[in-house]
Amino acid sequence: MLPSESTERETQKLRDDYYATVIDSVGDGVIVISSSGLITLCNPAAEEITGFSRKQAQGASFNTLFALETTLLQMVSKTIHTGITISDHENVVVRSTGRVTPVAATCYPLLEGSGENIGAILTLKDITYIRELEAAVRQADRLSTLGTLAAGLAHEVKNPLGGIKGAAQLLEREFDPNSEMLDYTRVMIRETERIDHIIRELLELASPRGLRLAPVNLHKILGDILLLQGQAVAGRTISFCKHFDPSIPDIMADEEMLTRLFLNLIRNAIDAMGNHGSLTVSSRVLGDFRMAQNQRRSRMVAIEVSDDGPGIPAQDLENIWTPFYSTKSSGTGLGLTICHKIVAEHRGMIKVESTTGHGTKFTVLLPLIQ
Numbered sequence: 001m002l003p004s005e006s007t008e009r010e011t012q013k014l015r016d017d018y019y020a021t022v023i024d025s026v027g028d029g030v031i032v033i034s035s036s037g038l039i040t041l042c043n044p045a046a047e048e049i050t051g052f053s054r055k056q057a058q059g060a061s062f063n064t065l066f067a068l069e070t071t072l073l074q075m076v077s078k079t080i081h082t083g084i085t086i087s088d089h090e091n092v093v094v095r096s097t098g099r100v101t102p103v104a105a106t107c108y109p110l111l112e113g114s115g116e117n118i119g120a121i122l123t124l125k126d127i128t129y130i131r132e133l134e135a136a137v138r139q140a141d142r143l144s145t146l147g148t149l150a151a152g153l154a155h156e157v158k159n160p161l162g163g164i165k166g167a168a169q170l171l172e173r174e175f176d177p178n179s180e181m182l183d184y185t186r187v188m189i190r191e192t193e194r195i196d197h198i199i200r201e202l203l204e205l206a207s208p209r210g211l212r213l214a215p216v217n218l219h220k221i222l223g224d225i226l227l228l229q230g231q232a233v234a235g236r237t238i239s240f241c242k243h244f245d246p247s248i249p250d251i252m253a254d255e256e257m258l259t260r261l262f263l264n265l266i267r268n269a270i271d272a273m274g275n276h277g278s279l280t281v282s283s284r285v286l287g288d289f290r291m292a293q294n295q296r297r298s299r300m301v302a303i304e305v306s307d308d309g310p311g312i313p314a315q316d317l318e319n320i321w322t323p324f325y326s327t328k329s330s331g332t333g334l335g336l337t338i339c340h341k342i343v344a345e346h347r348g349m350i351k352v353e354s355t356t357g358h359g360t361k362f363t364v365l366l367p368l369i370q
């Protein structure tokens with residue numbers, strides 16, 4: 001072999017390695033398909049989105065591997081045959097991993113120096129977070145309309161309610177201390193107080209009092225709640241488990257509101273479990289989390305409250321945030337609406353995952369601002 005030939009090969013190999021590193025470093029999935037429909041290249045991001053390893057994918061037929069993804073098949077086939085670029089940011093999902101991942105897909109023609117079309121390059125961008133965010137915005141919209149409506153109603157009810165309570169109290173004084181009638185007036189007063197409590201919560205929901213920000217130790221709040229709730233569940237076989245990341249610093253937040261938030265979530269979990277169960281509260285830091293596409297990346301703290309209770313049926317999951325949605329005989333159904341609002345005011349996110357028969361997990365993401 002001539003020396004110049006071997007140097008040329010080395011240079012070519014260096015160049016190939018360089019291109020491979022570039023493609024592997026792209027954060028979006030990249031899949032290259034030859035004009036005969038075989039996959040010639042697949043980067044790590046594509047492996048993660050599709051669930052197929054590079055070994056499985058490279059050399060395989062695109063149509064066979066992605067037989068379920070009709071939109072992708074059509075895009076690739078069209079690009080290979082016509083040489084045009086096609087994008088679809090709305091309708092594409094990838095199901096091969098067993099879960100449904102929404103993706104923004106673009107298919108570019110792979111052109112040789114001579115301009116000949118020799119295949120297609122498919123890029124896939126995981127847009128799960130964008131979809132979640134869109135859903136959160138829609139939900140916030142719906143909740144704020146409902147909140148305004150409910151607050152209007154609360155205002156209307158507040159005054160007559162005061163009148164009823166006052167009248168019941170007057171009546172109470174009229175009766176003999178041993179009169180049976182006192183049982184009725186007591187029920188009237190107790191029930192008007194219950195309505196009054198709901199109304200106060202509703203009004204607070206509609207008129208933000210503003211955050212009182214100060215450094216907050218999340219683990220102390222959670223520890224204190226668990227300590228108190230531990231006494232409340234005495235006599236039941238409910239165990240509490242804490243997995244706290246000790247490196248989480250104090251964050252700037254409203255302590256009273258966060259206490260209310262976690263108390264609601266923990267109480268809900270305890271209510272759901274009945275007499276037996278285990279509740280786990282954990283915390284961790286999510287680095288590099290981007291709330292919206294154009295927002296700068298920031299760190300978030302994730303707090304998870306999970307229980308092994310009966311879970312929430314899939315068709316009810318959307319309703320749990322709605323004011324007055326409750327499956328409990330004595331619940332007001334405002335707990336989670338308030339949680340949603342507290343998290344939104346802290347510019348965080350709250351999500352729920354639940355499997356009937358296995359349990360429920362609420363995840364609260366809060367910005368790690370010190």
Ligand SMILES: Nc1ncnc2c1ncn2[C@@H]1O[C@H](COP(=O)(O)OP(=O)(O)OP(=O)(O)O)[C@@H](O)[C@H]1O
Nearest residue numbers: 268269272320326327328331332333334335336360
């Ligand atoms: N961890 C959980 N497991 C199962 N179901 C839950 C859980 N958390 C909430 N839910 C469901 O969501 C509903 C709404 O919860 P929310 O906290 O808003 O109201 P509530 O607990 O019924 O009443 P309250 O206003 O007193 O909190 C509950 O009634 C319950 O059906």
Ligand SMILES: [Mg+2]
Nearest residue numbers: 264268335336
């Ligand atoms: Mg509740």
